[in-house]
Structures are given as structure tokens and as C-alpha cells.
Amino acid sequence: MKMRNPPVNSLSLEFLTELLISLEKLESDKAFHAIILTSDCPGIFSAGLDLMEMCGRDPTHYAEYWKAVQELWLRFYLSHLVVISAINGVNAAGGCLLALSCDYRVLADNPKYAMGLNETLLGIIAPFWFKDTLVNTVGHRTAERALQLGLLFPPAEALQVGMVDKVVPEDQVLSAARSELAQWLAIPGHARQLTKSLMRKPTADRLLKERDADIQNFVRFISRDAIQKALRVYLEKLKQKKT
Ligand SMILES: CCCCCCCC/C=C\C=C\CC(=O)SCCNC(=O)CCNC(=O)[C@H](O)C(C)(C)COP(=O)(O)OP(=O)(O)OC[C@H]1O[C@@H](n2cnc3c(N)ncnc32)[C@H](O)[C@@H]1OP(=O)(O)O
Numbered sequence: 001m002k003m004r005n006p007p008v009n010s011l012s013l014e015f016l017t018e019l020l021i022s023l024e025k026l027e028s029d030k031a032f033h034a035i036i037l038t039s040d041c042p043g044i045f046s047a048g049l050d051l052m053e054m055c056g057r058d059p060t061h062y063a064e065y066w067k068a069v070q071e072l073w074l075r076f077y078l079s080h081l082v083v084i085s086a087i088n089g090v091n092a093a094g095g096c097l098l099a100l101s102c103d104y105r106v107l108a109d110n111p112k113y114a115m116g117l118n119e120t121l122l123g124i125i126a127p128f129w130f131k132d133t134l135v136n137t138v139g140h141r142t143a144e145r146a147l148q149l150g151l152l153f154p155p156a157e158a159l160q161v162g163m164v165d166k167v168v169p170e171d172q173v174l175s176a177a178r179s180e181l182a183q184w185l186a187i188p189g190h191a192r193q194l195t196k197s198l199m200r201k202p203t204a205d206r207l208l209k210e211r212d213a214d215i216q217n218f219v220r221f222i223s224r225d226a227i228q229k230a231l232r233v234y235l236e237k238l239k240q241k242k243t
Helices: 013-028 059-077 093-100 128-138 140-149 155-161 170-185 189-209 211-223 225-240
Strands: 034-039 043-046 082-087 089-092 104-108 166-168
Touching (some): 043 093, 059 128, 059 189, 059 211, 082 093, 082 170, 093 128, 104 155, 104 170, 128 140, 128 189, 189 211, 211 225
Parallel strands (some): 034 082, 082 104
């Protein structure tokens, strides 16, 4: 699955919906057993959630958007398919969450390709299920430091803290993902799928039990004047970078 939403693969409502439909199609076709998730945007895996969806819109839109973000995470996190990410670019916040929801992560060895949950740098906070997904991957202490400081880890550090499983030269990222896949596909499917569910269901259940409350919290939080201002300032900084 090659993500293509130029220029930065930001996860707009339309793009989230496309990803969700693609994933559902693959999951319902018995011929498919695995997905390699990668990017078709040079140098960028994903810039995360689309800030334009969270800025200057009305509460109904925020609620619809957040429901789609929840849906995509739940679907990826609990997918019965083997999902491996071949991370071939910088990967921030919501994009990093997608990669963390995969079963295995290969990252291209380029110092520009940092990844992490950098929400605090924008003046916002990672929701509890983003946090739980990170904790499940790197452990509590590393996650706490990474989340508070909004750290984006370059490849060597991402490997060292366990945010990715392998770092390879840039031209080998897809072939390394394919080689890894062979090991996962050699395991009897039902045993691997049930084990994945055993490991992940408690984390997913937390959101499933509180979905509506989580949407309401998001809408209240993102609608605050101070948060809207922080997001506008961040977007402005991104644009000024060019001048
Ligand atoms: C009480 C508790 C309740 C709980 C509440 C929970 C609240 C949680 C709320 C939100 C969670 C959000 C998670 C996220 O994912 S936020 C997004 C974080 N993403 C980032 O910080 C990345 C930002 N982007 C960049 O750093 C760069 O763009 C980069 C990806 C490194 C690429 O750099 P470069 O190649 O130089 O490209 P440009 O910066 O020039 O960008 C090109 C254009 O794209 C626009 N852009 C970039 N990122 C985004 C984005 N995420 N959303 C929308 N648009 C984006 C950028 O402005 C440029 O636009 P233009 O060409 O018009 O200038």
C-alpha cells in the first residue's frame, strides 16, 4: 500500500477514508495475507494528521474527522493481516501512529527521516490511545520522555529505543520489509492472528469503550481559542520556512 497524498501525505479526511477503504478491501479478500505500508511521496512517509482539518472548522467537522482517525487506527491496529511499514521518509505524529500500529517497522537510514509523536511541539497533546500505542512499543519511561518533549527520533535513535525494528540503506527499505514478511507468513495464520489479538485487544478495547467520550474530548479541546491559535501559529511557521 503506497500512500500518495502530495505534498506531505497529511492524513486529511478524504485520505483517511481512502486508506480505510483500501484496507477493508484487502482484509476481505482471502487471497491477501499481508500489507507493506510505504509512501509514494519522496522523502516523506507522512506529516501526520492534516492540520487544515483541525483548524477553523466547526464542531461537527471535528467530530467527523476524529471518528475517522479512530476508525483507521482501530482497523490498522487490529488487522488480521501482517502489516509491515517500510518507512521511507520523515514521519510525524499521526503518521508515526500508523507505523506504530504495524507489526514490524523498517526505517530508511537517512538522518532527515526522523519519526515520533511530536504533538507537544504544536501545543497539543497525544490522546491516550496514541500514548498507549507508543508505550506498548518502547516502554513507559522512553514514551514519557518522548511524549513530553515531542521527540522526533532520527534512525539510529529510533532503532535504539525500539521505535523501529530495523534500519537499512534507503534503497533496501522495501526489500528488507519483504524479507521480514516471509518470517511472519511462515507462522500458522490463526495462531499468529489470535496472538496479535491477545496482545492488542486490551489497548484497543480502552478506546472502543470510550469512543464517544474521546470524540467529545477532542472536539472540546481542539475548539479552544488557545489551541486554534497554537495550530495557526504552527502552520504559519511551516509556511514561513519557505521564505
Ligand atoms: C483533554 C484531552 C483531549 C485529547 C485531545 C487530543 C488532541 C489531539 C489533537 C491532535 C493530534 C494531532 C496529531 C498530528 O498528527 S498533528 C500533525 C503533526 N505533524 C507535524 O508536525 C509535521 C508538520 N510538517 C512538517 O514538519 C513538514 O511539512 C515536513 C513533513 C517535515 C515536510 O517538510 P517539507 O518537505 O519542507 O514541506 P513543507 O513543510 O513545505 O510542507 C509542504 C506543505 O504541506 C503543508 N503541511 C505540512 N504538514 C502538514 C500537516 N500535518 N497538515 C496540513 N498541512 C501540512 C505545509 O504547510 C506546506 O503547505 P504550503 O505548500 O501551502 O505552504
